[in-house]
Amino acid sequence: MTLFSRVLPRRSIGRGCSTTLLSGRRNLSARDRLFRVSEEVQDALATGKPVVALETTIYTHGFPYPENVALSSHLESLVRVNGGVPATIGILNGKALVGMSPEEIIQLVSTTGDDNTWKISRRDLGFIGGLGLRGQKLHGGTTIAGTMILAHLAGIKIFATGGLGGVHRGGENSLDISADLTELGRTPVTLISSGCKSFLDIPRTLEYLETQGVGVGTFADGRAGSVDFPAFFSRDSGVPSPKVILDEADAAAIVYAQSQFPIHSGLLFANPVPEHSSIPRDELDSIINQAVAEADEKGIGGNANTPYILRRIRELSDGASVEANRALICANVIRGTKVAVELAKLERRDGAAPQRSHTNITPIAKLEEPVSCRAIDEGVPDNEWVPQPVEILVAGSLASDTICDYAPFEGTSSPISPALHTSNPSSISQSAGGVGRNVAMAAHLAGASVTLASVVADDLAGSSLLDHVQKSGLSTASIFRLPSEGGARTAQYIAVNDRNKDLVVAMADMSILSRRELEDLTYWTEQIKQHRPKWVVVDGNWSPAILSSIITAAKAHQAMIAFEPVSTAKAARLFHKPGSVVSSTMVVPDHVVNLASPNSFELTAIYNAAREAMMFESEQWWSVINSLALSGASSRDRLTSVAGHELVEEGIPQQCIQLLPFIPNLVTKLGRQGCLLASLLRRTDPRLTSPEYAPYIISRNLSHDLEIGGVYMRLIPPSVEVDQSEIVSVNGIGDTMLGVIVAGLVKGHVLEEVVPIAQDAAVLTLKSTEAVSPAVQCIKARLSGE
Numbered sequence: 001m002t003l004f005s006r007v008l009p010r011r012s013i014g015r016g017c018s019t020t021l022l023s024g025r026r027n028l029s030a031r032d033r034l035f036r037v038s039e040e041v042q043d044a045l046a047t048g049k050p051v052v053a054l055e056t057t058i059y060t061h062g063f064p065y066p067e068n069v070a071l072s073s074h075l076e077s078l079v080r081v082n083g084g085v086p087a088t089i090g091i092l093n094g095k096a097l098v099g100m101s102p103e104e105i106i107q108l109v110s111t112t113g114d115d116n117t118w119k120i121s122r123r124d125l126g127f128i129g130g131l132g133l134r135g136q137k138l139h140g141g142t143t144i145a146g147t148m149i150l151a152h153l154a155g156i157k158i159f160a161t162g163g164l165g166g167v168h169r170g171g172e173n174s175l176d177i178s179a180d181l182t183e184l185g186r187t188p189v190t191l192i193s194s195g196c197k198s199f200l201d202i203p204r205t206l207e208y209l210e211t212q213g214v215g216v217g218t219f220a221d222g223r224a225g226s227v228d229f230p231a232f233f234s235r236d237s238g239v240p241s242p243k244v245i246l247d248e249a250d251a252a253a254i255v256y257a258q259s260q261f262p263i264h265s266g267l268l269f270a271n272p273v274p275e276h277s278s279i280p281r282d283e284l285d286s287i288i289n290q291a292v293a294e295a296d297e298k299g300i301g302g303n304a305n306t307p308y309i310l311r312r313i314r315e316l317s318d319g320a321s322v323e324a325n326r327a328l329i330c331a332n333v334i335r336g337t338k339v340a341v342e343l344a345k346l347e348r349r350d351g352a353a354p355q356r357s358h359t360n361i362t363p364i365a366k367l368e369e370p371v372s373c374r375a376i377d378e379g380v381p382d383n384e385w386v387p388q389p390v391e392i393l394v395a396g397s398l399a400s401d402t403i404c405d406y407a408p409f410e411g412t413s414s415p416i417s418p419a420l421h422t423s424n425p426s427s428i429s430q431s432a433g434g435v436g437r438n439v440a441m442a443a444h445l446a447g448a449s450v451t452l453a454s455v456v457a458d459d460l461a462g463s464s465l466l467d468h469v470q471k472s473g474l475s476t477a478s479i480f481r482l483p484s485e486g487g488a489r490t491a492q493y494i495a496v497n498d499r500n501k502d503l504v505v506a507m508a509d510m511s512i513l514s515r516r517e518l519e520d521l522t523y524w525t526e527q528i529k530q531h532r533p534k535w536v537v538v539d540g541n542w543s544p545a546i547l548s549s550i551i552t553a554a555k556a557h558q559a560m561i562a563f564e565p566v567s568t569a570k571a572a573r574l575f576h577k578p579g580s581v582v583s584s585t586m587v588v589p590d591h592v593v594n595l596a597s598p599n600s601f602e603l604t605a606i607y608n609a610a611r612e613a614m615m616f617e618s619e620q621w622w623s624v625i626n627s628l629a630l631s632g633a634s635s636r637d638r639l640t641s642v643a644g645h646e647l648v649e650e651g652i653p654q655q656c657i658q659l660l661p662f663i664p665n666l667v668t669k670l671g672r673q674g675c676l677l678a679s680l681l682r683r684t685d686p687r688l689t690s691p692e693y694a695p696y697i698i699s700r701n702l703s704h705d706l707e708i709g710g711v712y713m714r715l716i717p718p719s720v721e722v723d724q725s726e727i728v729s730v731n732g733i734g735d736t737m738l739g740v741i742v743a744g745l746v747k748g749h750v751l752e753e754v755v756p757i758a759q760d761a762a763v764l765t766l767k768s769t770e771a772v773s774p775a776v777q778c779i780k781a782r783l784s785g786e
Contacts, residue, residue, distance in 0.1 A: 033095060033132075033133060034094070034095060034096060034129045034132075034133070035095070035096045035098075035150075035153065036095060036096070036097055036098065037098045037099060037154045038087075038097070038098065038099025038100070038101070039099075040085060040099055041085060041087045041098055041099035041154065041156075042099075042545070042548075044085040045154070045155050045156070045552075046548040046549070046552055046581070047583050047586070048344055048347060048348055048552075049084070049085050049344060050083060050084040050085065050158070050337065050340035050341045050343065050344040051084065051085045051086075051087050051156050051157075051158070051340060052079045052084045052085070052086055052087065052156075052158050052159070052160055052333070052336050052337050052340050053087045053089055053098075053147055053148075053150075053151035053156045053158065053159040053160070053189070054072075054075055054076070054079070054086055054087065054088045054089065054147075054159075054160065054161070054333070055089060055141070055142050055143065055144060055146075055147040055159070055161050056072075056088060056089060056090035056100075056105075056108060056109070056140075056141040056142050056147075057119055057120070057141035057142060057143045057144075057146075058071075058141070058161065058162055058329070059071065059072050059105070059108070059109040059112070059141060060090075060108065060109060060111070060112050060117055060119070060139075060140070060141030061112070061119050061141055061307075062162075063112075064112060065109055065110050065112045066109075066110075068109040068112060069105070069106055069109055069110075071326075071329075072088065072105050072109060073102070073105075074330070075329065075330070075333050076088065078330060078333045078334055078337065079333060079337045082334055082337040082338060082341070083337065083338075083341045084337040084340050084341060086099075087099045087151070087154070087156055088100045088105060089142050089146075089147045089150050089151060090104075090105070090108050090139070090140060090141055090142055091108075091118075091120055091128055091132075091138070091139055091140030091141075091142065092104055092107060092108055092139055093132055093137050093138070093139065094128050094129050094130075094131060094132010094133065094136065094137075094138050095129075095132060096125070096129070096150050098150055098151065098153075098154040098156070107139075108139055108141070111139050114139070116136075116137060116138050116139060117138075117139045117140065117141065118138060118139070118140040118141075119140070119141060119143060120140035120141065120142045120143060120146040121143045121145045121146050121179045122145045122146060122149060122179055122183060123179070124140065124146065125146060125149065128140050143165075143179070143180065144159075144161060144164060144165065144178075144180040144183065144191065144193075145178075145179040145180050145182075145183035147159060147161070148183050148184070148187045148189045148191070148266065149183070149187060151189050152187050152188060152189050155521060156189070157188075157189060157190060157255060157259075157340070157343065158189075158190050158192070158255070158336050158337075158339055158340040158343065159189050159190065159191050159192070159336070160191075160192040160193075160332045160333045160335065160336025160337070161191065161192070161193050161329070161332060162193060162194065162232075162325060162328060162329045162332065163193055163194055163195065163196060163197045163232045163328075164178070164180050164181075164191065164193045164195065164196040164197070164205075164268065165178025165179070165180040165181065165196065165197070165200070165306075166178055166180070166181060166196035166197065166200040166201065166202070166204075166205030166208075167181070167200060167201045167204040167205045167208055168200055168201065168305070169199070169200065169201045169292060170201075176301070176302075176305075177208060181205065181208050181209055181212060181214075182212060183266070184209065184212060184214045184265065184266040184267075184268060185209075185211075185212025185213055185214055185265050185266075186212075186264060186265060187264075187265075187266055188258075188259070188263065188264055188265065188266055189266045190251075190255050190266060190267040190268075190269060190339070191266060191267070191268050191269070192269045192271055192332050192335055192336035192339065193268070193269075193270065193271065193332055194230050194232050194270065194271055194272060194273050194328040194331075194332060195218075195229050195230040195231060195232055195237070195270045195272075196232065197232050197306065197310075198231040198232040198233050198234060198237075198284055198288055198313075199288045199291065199292055199309050199313070202229060202231065202237050202239045203239050206229060206239065206242065209268065210242070212265060213263070213265040214265050214266060214267065214268055215242075215243070215254070215258070215265075215267045215268070216229070216241065216242045216243065216267075216268045216270070217241065217242065217243035217244060217245040217251075217254070217267075217268075217269055217270070218230065218241035218243070218244060218245065218269075218270040218271075218272065219244075219245050219246075219247075219251070219269065219270070219271050219272065219335065220244050220245065220246055220247075221235075221271070221272050225244075226240055226241070226244060227240075227241055227244055227272075228240060228241060229241040229242075229270055230270050230271070230272040230273065231281065231284065232273070232324075232328070233273060233278070233279045233284055233313070233317075233320075233321050233324045233325070233328075234273065234278055234279050234280065234281045234284045235272040235273055235275065235278045235281075236281045237281070238281070241270065245269060248335065248338040248339045248341075248342045249342045251269055251339045251342070252339050252340075252342035252343035252345075252346055253342075253346065254267065255267060255339070255343055256343060256346050256347065269335075269339070271328070271331060271332050271335045273324050273327060273328040273331065274327045274328065274331050276327070277323050277324045277326075277327035277328070278324060279317060279320055279321065279324055283317075284317075287313055287316045287317055287321075288309075288313065290312070290316060291308075291309045291312035291313050291316060292309060294312060295308050295309055295312075347556075348590070388449075388531070389449075389531060389532040389533075390449045390450055390451045390531045390532075390533050391448045391449045391450070391533060391534050391535065391743075391746040392440075392443050392448050392449070392450045392451075392533055392534070392535045392536075392537060392742055392743070392746060393450075393451050393453060393478075393527065393528060393531050393533035393535070393536050393537070393554075393559075394436050394437075394439050394440035394443070394450060394451070394452050394453065394536075394537045394538075394739075395436065395453045395454070395524070395527075395536060395537070395538045395539075395542070395550045396434065396435050396436015396437070396439060396440070396452075396453075396454060396537065396538060396539035396541060396542075396564070397434035397435050397436045397437065397454060397491050397510055397513055397539060397541040398432075398434040398436060398437045398452065398454040398455070398456055398465055398469065398479065398490075398491065399432075399433050399434035399437070399465075399490070399491035399492055399493045399508075399510070400430065400432065400433070400461045400464070400465060400490060400491070400492045400493070401430065401431050401432065401433030401434070401492075401493045401494075401495070401731065401771060402428065402429075402430050402492070402493070402494045402495070403428070403429050403430075403431070403494075403495050403497065403731055404426045404427075404428050404494065404495065404496045404497065405426055405427045405428075405429075405497045405501060406418040406424055406425075406426050406496070406497060406498050406499055406504070407425050407426050407427045407499075408424075408425060408499065409425055414499070416498045416499050416500060417498040417499075417504050418496065418498065418504065426496075429769060431769070431770060431771055432464075432465055432468040432469065432472075432771070433493055433731070433732065433771040434454070434491060434493070434541075435539040435540075435541060435564055435566050435735050436452060436453075436454050436537075436539050436541070437452060437454065437465075437469065437771075438732050438735030438736065438739065438771050438772050439537050439539070439564060439735045439738050439739040439742075440452040440474055440537075440739065441472060441474065441739065441771075441772040442735060442736040442737075442738070442739025442740050442743070442761065442765075442772045442776055443537075443739035443740065443742055443743040444472075444473060444474055444739075445739075445772065445774070445776040445777045445779070445780070446739065446740045446743035446744070446761065446776060446777075446779045446780055446783055447743060447747070447779075447780035447783055447784055448742070448743035448746055448747070450474065451474070451475050451477070451478050451531055451533075452469065452474050452475070452476075452478060452479060453478040453479070453524075453527050454478075454479050454480075455479065455480045455481075455482060455512055455513065455515070455518060456479060456480075456481055456482075456490045456491070456512070457481065457482050457483075457484045457488040457489050457490040457512060458481045458482065458483050458484050458488075459484045459489065459490055461490040461492065462481060462490040465490065466479060466481075478527055478531075482512065482515065482517070488512050488515060489509060489511065489512055490512065491508070491509060491510045491511075491512050491513060491541075492508070492509045493506065493507075493508045493509075493510075494506065494507045494508070495731050497730070497731075500724055500727065501727045501728065501730050502730060503730060503731070508541075510541045513541045513542050513543065513546070514542070514543035514546070516545075518542075518543075518546045518549075519543075519545045519546050519549055520549070521549045521552060521553060524549050524550050524552075524553035524554075525553040525556065525557075527553070528553045528554055528556075528557050528559060529553075529557060532557070533554075533559050534559065534560060534746050535559060535560045535561070535562060535742050535745065535746055536550070536551075536554035536559045536560070536561050536562070537561075537562045537563075537564065537738065537739075537742055538550050538551065538554075538561065538562070538563055538564070539563075539564040539565075539566050540563070540564065540565045540566035540567065540570035540571055540573050541566055541570060542573075543573075544573045544581065547573055547574075547581055548581045551581055551592055551593070555592055560594045560595070560745075561592065561593050561594050561595070562593075562594065562595040562596070562597070562738065562741075562742055563593050563595070563596045563597075563663070564596075564597055564734075564735065564738050565596065565597075565598045565602040565605070565606065566602075567602065568601050568602055568604075568605040569605070571598055571602040571603075571605040571606045571609070572605050572606060572608070572609030574593065574606065574609070574610075574662075575606070575609040575610050575612075575613045575615060581593075582615070582662050584613070584614065584615045584617065584618035584620070584621065585618055585620050586620075586662060587618075587620045587621050587623075587624050587661035587662060588624060588660075588661055588664050588680060588706075588708065589707065590620075591661070591662055591663065591664060593662070593663045594663070594664065594665060595663070595665040595666075595667070595741075595742075595745075596663045596665075596666055596667075597666075597667045597668075597669065597734065597737065597738045597741065598666070598668055598669070599668065599669040599670070599671075599734065600650070600652055600668060600669070600670055603652065603655055603656070603659075603666070603668050604651075604655060606659060607655040607658065607659060610658075610659065610662065615662065616658060620661075621661050621662075623706070624660075624661040624706065624708065625657075625658070625661065627701045627706050627708060628657075628699045628700075628701060628708070628710070628711055629699055629700070629701075630657060630698070630699045630711070635698070635699070636648065638698050638699070639653045639654070639698065639713070641695070642695070642696060642698065642713045642714065642715060643676055643713065643715050644715065647670075647673075647676065647715075652668060652670075652676060653676065653678065653713060656668060656676065656678035656713070657678065657698070657711060657713075660678060660679070660680050660711065661680075664679060664680040665678075665679045665680075665751060666678045666679075667737075667738075667741065667751070667755060669734055669737065672718070672721070673715070673717065674715060674716050674717035674718050674759065675715075675716045675737075675755055675759065676713070676714075676715050676716075677712070677713065677714045677715075677716055677751055677752060677755055678711065678712070678713045679711070679712045679713075679751060680708055680709075680710075680711060680712075681708070681709045681710050681711070681712050682707055682708065682709050683701065683707050683708065683709035684709065685709050685710075687712060688700060688709050688710055693712070696712055696713060696714045697710055697711070697712060698710070698711040698712070698713045699711045714752060716752070716755050716756060716759070718759050718763070719756055719759060719760055719763075720760075720763060722763055722766055722767070726766075726767050727766055727767070728766065728767050728768055728769055730766065731771060732765050732770070732771035732772055733762040733763075733765045733766050734762070735771070735772065736758070736761050736762050736764075736765040736772050736773070736776060737755075737758040737759065737761065737762045738758075739761075739772070740754070740757060740758040740761040740762075740776065740779055740783075741754050741755060741758045743783060744757060744758070744783050747783050747784065749783065754783070757779060757782050757783065760779065761773075761776045761779050764776055764778075764779075
């Protein structure tokens, strides 16, 4: 296999933002009104950037206004300057926000002390959300427990804050135990804090965490040997830490390793208060004992106990506790960001760990369960279906196609194209289609093991399509049905062709492939995890957010990715802003798409979108392009010798070269001219030194800083010319090509070998009434070498 990404390490982008989990059947609008992840956080999660969750109770119930505003700004700045993306989490007007804008933070923290501003833990989320739906303007600062739930729902793994709640003194009798501890026992988020509050029962807190299955470690912070679990304002508590963590890299490795096991509890990493701000242990114990005794004498308990004791500690320490509190919060945010950065590096190198499909969180919206296998495989109970590994997973559209071929009456003098604004005689046929279905069908007929992941509505068209897919030999287990009463409609495509069967206009209703339910990364992660494909083919019919989730999940499991642009409008979705699937830094070897198969118009659309998104301005892109030494008239002559004067004048090969750093293999479909193949080769590729391939080597890398060896470009004409009278339909020929290309690649062929075979398959479809000709099956022998 010659694909560049097979040789160089590929960037494994982190799990994307998930604004819903797949369980529970509700109206989508309810989810939108209750939960939102900011575009910046979505983009960061989708592209593998380190994200750090920040709570808001510290602002709403810990510091006065406007001091809390300054603190919030400072903490977010600490995350950014240390290489992360902050995700401040809070509740505004009953809506949970993950990633708050400065204006939203100010709006929230300015309500400090207001009766309508709550302290939000797990138990409060339903109340504040439900009352918000009823019109009450309620706000909330999220506690550790509340923040962990919302962070996990969004896909954030690291959360930094000040101090943890715990078991109160006398808790064995009062059962006064913070919900933070039980949340750590059931939500897989890593918390960085300075231990629990100093006035709590630290030994019992650690025992309770052990019972909850929570891994606890303390950063050595330059110390050797065993260390104490910190006592918030003091570095020492007299209680040894269960584990010692050397540095942020070790911490990230622990988080990553735990994510590989079916463990649903969190981790607690204690970070001691900076030494210069620490209160000596003996002094702190004396202050705490006095404060606790006073609270007992006055009968102050429940929710009022902690605020009272903290206030008295502040007074008795002459403000030293305030200085320590500020210092430890900042230190924890910095430490948490560094852990998140190390975790992102680890996931990029080794592949992001999959999200767990089980959770105790009650999500707000879901997809229906997959179409039952009983409807597919006779007599097989639903709960006995086990996903099988496949070579190719195609994530794309499944649609009902209506093809209208203009057919003027015989003996009349008619133009090539139908007349506008009136009825035209035509031949109309209907069939199963959709880019994803067509690619999957072609790959299946060509001999690859394939599964189609798509969605239909619970309507007549959806039922008909499922029946067709099942009869064609493809599994429908990864095709979801959405209830039509929620507004979902099975995708439909209508094409109007002229007398020569060339497309005049097409109308497509693909709205079902933009449904917000489908953005959930958990679903796509599970599909790819279960099927373990070598290749994932994704088409441009998906919305940018869904496209990002699919590609994120595929890269996390080291699958190769092929992109079918579908149309000029949808081709640009790779570089859609904000939250583009491909960012300006994702050049080889950190690219996310391995292969794309546009036609010349789609190629130009991709190029223009990349240019408008300033993708060609990054230092990483320039590094790759400069290494290829492509400039001046000699380079134009080389392009002309390979692609021909006409294509060079159109700028087709030039556009390919500029896109290669982001997509190192492009197969541009040129109709009757064939295909233009453009690829980046690794330095050790034998074609770079082979006389046979010398005419197709456009440039060689003159730098030794990159593993790129050069650019391979070849115009591959079709093997046969099809007479106009033999053309039945042009719809589906590009999809057929891509399906056969990927089927050939999984069988070990190189691109220049398999493209001519794919072109022959496209000719078979050109002569067929089907979107993919059943005769493509004859290609199987050529790909298998029989």
